[in-house]
Amino acid sequence: MLKDIYTWLLDNYGPQGWWPLVTYKGTNPTKTGALKGYHPGDYSFPHNDSERFEICIGAILTQNTTWLQVEKALVNLKRMNALNVKGMKKLSVGKLKEAIKCAGYYNQKSKYIKEFSTLFSNLEKFPPTRAELLSVNGIGEETADSMLLYAFGVPTFVIDAYTRRILLNLGLITADAKYEDIKALFENNIDNDLIIYQEFHALLVEHAKRYYNNKNVTKKCPLSTKFGKN
């Protein structure tokens, strides 16, 4: 069932190339958001610690905001040479807030980022454990799993509000399903494959943006007729 959904999504939308990284025009950092700015079908990313760090910062910044806003914040940070641990640690909290203001919740996110940076630089080895990530204030289950999956190459499934919404609409979960329940549902039914895990989550987000863009589902989800239980 879930595998069939994955196949349908991949066939219809193609590889998403997550996690998006900041791209350049010449030497000038511009965007990540455009599809061409991703790296669809190339699963070799991230290539270095700087990219790993960038993904983690993006994971914190994207909490309850759109990627469009996150992208602007990331570009600001990149231009300040702060999208790597050393640069970030040198950046004052004031400058940090200024740079990420567009992504919202800048007071708390600036703390989260600073605290995460300390953990990142203190890590003896990659990948960190899930518990280590969760110990940082501001890193919850989804953010931790996103970091593990996209920054550190650990095949762990990411559950977000969109995923929950889709599965609920399809009747595959009930409203009281917890994060761990939904995560287990995927991990017990999908091959433990890094590429599939990365792609599946990204595809669910893309699908949800098309059909579940507000809290009361209005548009007809094409998955529901094919795979829905009701």
Place this chain on the structure above:
DNA sequence: AACCAGGACGTGA
């Protein structure tokens, strides 16, 4: 112009 976005935390029951 109200509604909401790729959540997480602190609080009180």
Place this chain on the structure above:
DNA sequence: TCACGTCATGGT
């Protein structure tokens, strides 16, 4: 454990 308020900007 769990429900609920809070955090904040900017696009649609």
